[in-house]
Amino acid sequence: MTRQANVIIIGGGVAALQMARHLRLQYHVMILTKTSIRESNSYYAQGGIAAVIDKEDSFTAHANDTYSAGRYHHSVQEVQCLVEEGALAVKELLSEGFPADKSANGEISLGLEGAHGAKRIVHAGGDATGRHTVEHLLKSLPENVEIIEHEMAAEIILSSDRSACCGVKTIGKDGTCKNYFAQHIVMATGGAGALYPFTSNQQTLIGDGIAMAFRAGAEVADMEFMQFHPTLLFSQGETKGLVSEAVRGDGGVLVNEAGKRLMEGVHPLKDLAPRHITAYEIYKARARGEEVYIDIRKIRRFKEKYPTITALCRRNGLSIEEGLLPVAPGSHFLMGGIVVDTYGRTKVKGLYAIGETACTGVHGANRLASNSLLEGLVYGKRTAHFINHSPVVVPLEDQPLFKYEEQINGKTSSLLSKEVLQQSTMAAAGMIRTGSALKHHLQMLEALDMKDFMQKGIDDLSADEAERLFMQINSYLISRAAWLRTESRGAHIRSDYSEEDRNWSGKQIIQTIHATQIRRSFYEWNQARVHA
Numbered sequence: 278m279t280r281q282a283n284v285i286i287i288g289g290g291v292a293a294l295q296m297a298r299h300l301r302l303q304y305h306v307m308i309l310t311k312t313s314i315r316e317s318n319s320y321y322a323q324g325g326i327a328a329v330i331d332k333e334d335s336f337t338a339h340a341n342d343t344y345s346a347g348r349y350h351h352s353v354q355e356v357q358c359l360v361e362e363g364a365l366a367v368k369e370l371l372s373e374g375f376p377a378d379k380s381a382n383g384e385i386s387l388g389l390e391g392a393h394g395a396k397r398i399v400h401a402g403g404d405a406t407g408r409h410t411v412e413h414l415l416k417s418l419p420e421n422v423e424i425i426e427h428e429m430a431a432e433i434i435l436s437s438d439r440s441a442c443c444g445v446k447t448i449g450k451d452g453t454c455k456n457y458f459a460q461h462i463v464m465a466t467g468g469a470g471a472l473y474p475f476t477s478n479q480q481t482l483i484g485d486g487i488a489m490a491f492r493a494g495a496e497v498a499d500m501e502f503m504q505f506h507p508t509l510l511f512s513q514g515e516t517k518g519l520v521s522e523a524v525r526g527d528g529g530v531l532v533n534e535a536g537k538r539l540m541e542g543v544h545p546l547k548d549l550a551p552r553h554i555t556a557y558e559i560y561k562a563r564a565r566g567e568e569v570y571i572d573i574r575k576i577r578r579f580k581e582k583y584p585t586i587t588a589l590c591r592r593n594g595l596s597i598e599e600g601l602l603p604v605a606p607g608s609h610f611l612m613g614g615i616v617v618d619t620y621g622r623t624k625v626k627g628l629y630a631i632g633e634t635a636c637t638g639v640h641g642a643n644r645l646a647s648n649s650l651l652e653g654l655v656y657g658k659r660t661a662h663f664i665n666h667s668p669v670v671v672p673l674e675d676q677p678l679f680k681y682e683e684q685i686n687g688k689t690s691s692l693l694s695k696e697v698l699q700q701s702t703m704a705a706a707g708m709i710r711t712g713s714a715l716k717h718h719l720q721m722l723e724a725l726d727m728k729d730f731m732q733k734g735i736d737d738l739s740a741d742e743a744e745r746l747f748m749q750i751n752s753y754l755i756s757r758a759a760w761l762r763t764e765s766r767g768a769h770i771r772s773d774y775s776e777e778d779r780n781w782s783g784k785q786i787i788q789t790i791h792a793t794q795i796r797r798s799f800y801e802w803n804q805a806r807v808h809a
């Protein structure tokens with residue numbers, strides 16, 4: 278079966294919804310999501326939206342916090358765009374009646390989170406900002422937007438010369454395949470946290486969009502930078518969900534079982550140090566055999582302010598009243614992704630990427646807290662405005678299409694199970710990496726038909742096989758970049774190269790199906806502009 282639209286957005290989080298509502302009403306817009314529209318990472322986001330709202334705050338201060346957390350591996354131009362257009366996007370939401378939390382005097386109450394030098398985090402419903410944002414955007418979707426749930430995008434349909442994207446092949450809940458055609462295909466599939474066994478992400482977040490775009494010829498960059506959130510609730514040997522950084526912004530402190538403060542003397546911001554630093558301290562303490570807790574005893578009205586975390590603790594039999602929440606780090610956010618320009622355009626004509634799936638250069642080597650819903654709002658809108666000004670070209674189905682000469686289906690025995698892949702990705706490309714473990718993992722994956730997985734068609738794969746294929750490709754892309762980057766920077770920590778290396782400064786690892794390059798691109802670091 279075949280369907281057509283003007284714009285197809287793959288994914289249903291904040292970036293996707295923000296884009297859909299800003300597209301021209303004349304367009305037929307389809308949102309395809311492999312789960313339901315209320316199951317995205319955005320929906321479950323506890324943290325808020327960072328924005329310069331307070332008169333005492335400034336764009337320069339927000340940008341400088343972003344640079345410092347991300348270890349100066351940014352596009353200065355895009356960070357500027359993020360903080361300035363981000364503040365406008367948040368003000369737009371507020372003017373539409375977005376239910377931001379307010380203080381007793383009726384002012385927006387701005388919270389503090391890790392590595393922010395000022396209170397600038399807008400929350401809604403305490404730790405339920407993601408849910409409120411998604412509901413707000415859903416309510417404002419116009420009628421030209423059609424949401425199709427439980428339809429998994431599996432392969433990008435390309436023109437015969439592979440230069441342009443014309444559509445996407447999908448696998449439905451019942452296993453039936455469909456072809457959707459559109460002039461503009463937008464990847465908004467979120468990150469890839471579920472490549473790891475301990476994660477704050479939904480289990481469906483495996484980087485589908487990145488693997489699909491890579492297979493279609495797009496560039497992928499910065500894959501070595503996977504952020505581990507320091508505080509996932511830890512119970513019975515497993516992580517159970519997030520304990521928001523807002524809790525530490527509100528006075529929660531990290532302690533070991535003897536009550537010793539973990540971050541004392543480690544960083545001037547102590548418990549609110551950048552995430553890669555707190556996560557590493559917790560990791561080291563746990564590796565020494567110590568339990569780590571967030572002590573919440575100084576936080577007043579905890580249950581009222583943090584209903585999501587309170588419910589999470591209850592579900593896992595943990596007591597809020599005792600005031601010590603056991604925590605461990607887990608994968609949280611991928612700073613890398615599909616290389617795009619400031620309008621979300623990839624190297625493949627007609628293919629765009631927005632939100633966590635994209636690599637714009639706004640997050641550097643480690644994302645600043647609450648800059649991610651912000652990114653979705655900014656780039657969802659920017660890319661919509663760009664597409665609104667491009668000419669409408671029809672019909673798409675009739676043009677000659679690229680056909681894979683061979684299909685993957687004979688090789689499915691080389692697809693690892695999700696659990697095995699998660700464990701081996703964690704062992705090689707987890708929080709602490711070594712060249713030898715990464716090399717071993719890469720050799721193992723290469724021996725499992727990796728080249729075929731990147732370059733052959735997916736006809737006849739089931740949804741589960743397609744997901745395992747995407748996981749295997751992303752595990753390879755992350756590990757290869759982590760192996761090549763012989764330094765530690767931000768979220769990428771190599772125990773065999775434990776320092777930041779000036780020779781790597783401003784350099785990105787860019788991967789395509791044809792080659793891997795280390796290059797200076799739009800990440801050129803410009804000290805003068807930042808400190809001006």
Ligand code: SIN
Pocket residue numbers: 323324325519520521522523610645646647648649
């Ligand atoms: C958190 O609430 O700690 C997570 C928010 C974020 O990742 O920005």
